[in-house]
Amino acid sequence: MADQFDYDVLVIGAGPGGYVAAIRAAQLGLKTACAESRETLGGTCLNVGCIPSKTLLHASHLFHEAKDGVLAKHGIKLGSVSLDLPAMLADKDAAVKGLTGGIEFLFKKNKVEWLKGLASFKDAHSVEVAGKTVTAKNIVIATGSSVTPLPGVEIDNDRGVVVDSTGALALKKVPDHLVVIGGGVIGLELGSVWGRLGAKVTVIEYLDQILPGMDGEVRKEAAKLFAKQGFEIRTGTKVTGVAVKGGKASVTVEPAAGGTAETIEADTVLVAIGRRPNTQGLGLDKIGLELNQRGQIETGPDFSTKVDGVWAVGDVIPGPMLAHKAEDEGIAVAENIAGMTGIVNHDVIPSVVYTSPEIAGVGLTEEAAREKGEVKVGKFPMMANSRAKAISATDGFVKVIADAETDRVLGVWIVADPAGTMIAQAAQAMEFGATSEDIAYTCHAHPTHNESVKEAAMAVLGKPIHM
Ligand code: FAD
Numbered sequence: 001m002a003d004q005f006d007y008d009v010l011v012i013g014a015g016p017g018g019y020v021a022a023i024r025a026a027q028l029g030l031k032t033a034c035a036e037s038r039e040t041l042g043g044t045c046l047n048v049g050c051i052p053s054k055t056l057l058h059a060s061h062l063f064h065e066a067k068d069g070v071l072a073k074h075g076i077k078l079g080s081v082s083l084d085l086p087a088m089l090a091d092k093d094a095a096v097k098g099l100t101g102g103i104e105f106l107f108k109k110n111k112v113e114w115l116k117g118l119a120s121f122k123d124a125h126s127v128e129v130a131g132k133t134v135t136a137k138n139i140v141i142a143t144g145s146s147v148t149p150l151p152g153v154e155i156d157n158d159r160g161v162v163v164d165s166t167g168a169l170a171l172k173k174v175p176d177h178l179v180v181i182g183g184g185v186i187g188l189e190l191g192s193v194w195g196r197l198g199a200k201v202t203v204i205e206y207l208d209q210i211l212p213g214m215d216g217e218v219r220k221e222a223a224k225l226f227a228k229q230g231f232e233i234r235t236g237t238k239v240t241g242v243a244v245k246g247g248k249a250s251v252t253v254e255p256a257a258g259g260t261a262e263t264i265e266a267d268t269v270l271v272a273i274g275r276r277p278n279t280q281g282l283g284l285d286k287i288g289l290e291l292n293q294r295g296q297i298e299t300g301p302d303f304s305t306k307v308d309g310v311w312a313v314g315d316v317i318p319g320p321m322l323a324h325k326a327e328d329e330g331i332a333v334a335e336n337i338a339g340m341t342g343i344v345n346h347d348v349i350p351s352v353v354y355t356s357p358e359i360a361g362v363g364l365t366e367e368a369a370r371e372k373g374e375v376k377v378g379k380f381p382m383m384a385n386s387r388a389k390a391i392s393a394t395d396g397f398v399k400v401i402a403d404a405e406t407d408r409v410l411g412v413w414i415v416a417d418p419a420g421t422m423i424a425q426a427a428q429a430m431e432f433g434a435t436s437e438d439i440a441y442t443c444h445a446h447p448t449h450n451e452s453v454k455e456a457a458m459a460v461l462g463k464p465i466h467m
Helices: 016-027 043-048 050-067 085-110 185-196 216-228 323-337 366-372 386-390 419-431 436-440 451-460
Strands: 007-012 032-036 113-116 119-123 126-129 132-141 145-147 177-181 200-204 232-234 237-245 248-255 262-266 268-271 275-277 310-312 351-353 358-363 375-381 397-403 409-416
Touching: 007 016, 007 323, 016 032, 016 043, 016 085, 016 323, 043 050, 043 085, 050 085, 050 185, 085 113, 132 323, 177 185, 177 248, 177 262, 185 200, 185 268, 185 351, 200 237, 200 262, 216 232, 216 358, 216 366, 216 397, 216 409, 248 268, 310 323, 351 419, 358 419, 366 375, 366 397, 366 409, 375 451, 386 451, 397 436, 397 451, 409 419, 409 451, 419 436, 419 451, 436 451
Parallel strands: 007 032, 007 132, 032 113, 132 310, 177 200, 177 268, 200 232
Antiparallel strands: 119 126, 126 132, 145 275, 237 248, 248 262, 351 358, 358 409, 375 397, 397 409
16 A cells, blocks of 8 residues: 555554554554554553553552451451562563563554654654654554653652652552552552552542542542552642652642641652643644644544544543553544544543552543433442452442433442453443343353443442342
């Protein structure tokens, strides 16, 4: 297909959106290159996002279970337990190295050419990368997102006093007091890591509840569980300044609605107020591509932009900033470029908070579903699930929201030890247009956590067995 162009497809950015798009395009027989400015492939997700955070969440969970008597409760006695933080961080770095190297291997295997350097448009079919101009019939923008700064607050990840998520994945010592600005997914996950390793954690959230965008009942339950784990959660509170002196930080806060200011002393402050799309320096003005009010690139359902031959996927376009959403869009855009029909159902994108217990949801919140019409809701507590009881991890519940008339499942929310794994069942059921009755009459293995999804679906119909 390439004829007068160097490539059929040039992808800018090798995160989950970009590297997946590049591999799929190559699999479909298109001559493909991928420009990436980072030293390693895999984007935010593999380098400083999903993977290192999950490695540290796992390791810190094991440490907490060993140190704080959880294993002893199961009859496992240990001698003294101590933390080797450098080894824990090295293990995380090894996981990142292995996975980013894996993408490099997949590029070679699929004959995707990695153009190393920052890419910038010259026109709609040509891009400059590291001083060299390359042309492509199709260009996919998959440049992802970066941490949103808090005005007036300077991040210094090397010093480790005021850090962003990247810095919080590599603190050289456990802070006595960690203040997390932002009660969203990233703040709560990284707060959990350092909390389990011994830090006192204070979360400052501007809104009146943590976990914006999630189901109301889930947000309340999550706040209760984090408080039980020792988090101090201060909702309805805004940060007005952070001053650093003598290797410590003073965080000035006041009620979001206005009122008396106070100062909180911290060893480390994590700024986790969100992420913003990466579009600066891309030369979008040269191709006449404008951004929406949130700085994102708008696309059609096929991921084409207003500029012929230019496409976009992942965090740089609207929708939840999640790796699996970016990946699915990467596959779809490549298929659309190849003349196939690539579709992503944005109504069924699961989201997960990998804390303990995990928190997950897919589809509509109960509040959003009620705004659209009459619903039936079924709930089942993990306390009544035999597997959860057997392993003493009974926090949380499953909630199934169904259309009152058609019984079609509109949303599923789970707070449970393995909620991130359990939610896949709900996503698949919803993708297939399942009713709550379909789930209720599906045979689930016993004893499993997923039986709670079945029981919650039975509760929609008014007849759970174990409650
Ligand atoms: P990115 O992964 O951001 O990749 C974009 C790439 O483009 C980057 O490597 C960048 O260097 C490159 N780039 C940018 N501009 C240029 C240019 N001009 N030229 C060349 N290259 C360029 N999501 C989940 O689903 N699950 C999780 O558990 C999860 N955990 C997270 C934890 C943390 C701490 C963070 C920060 C994020 C987490 N995310 C998670 C979000 C997830 O990482 C992103 O949604 C995902 O990486 C987005 O993929 P992307 O391909 O759109 O962009």
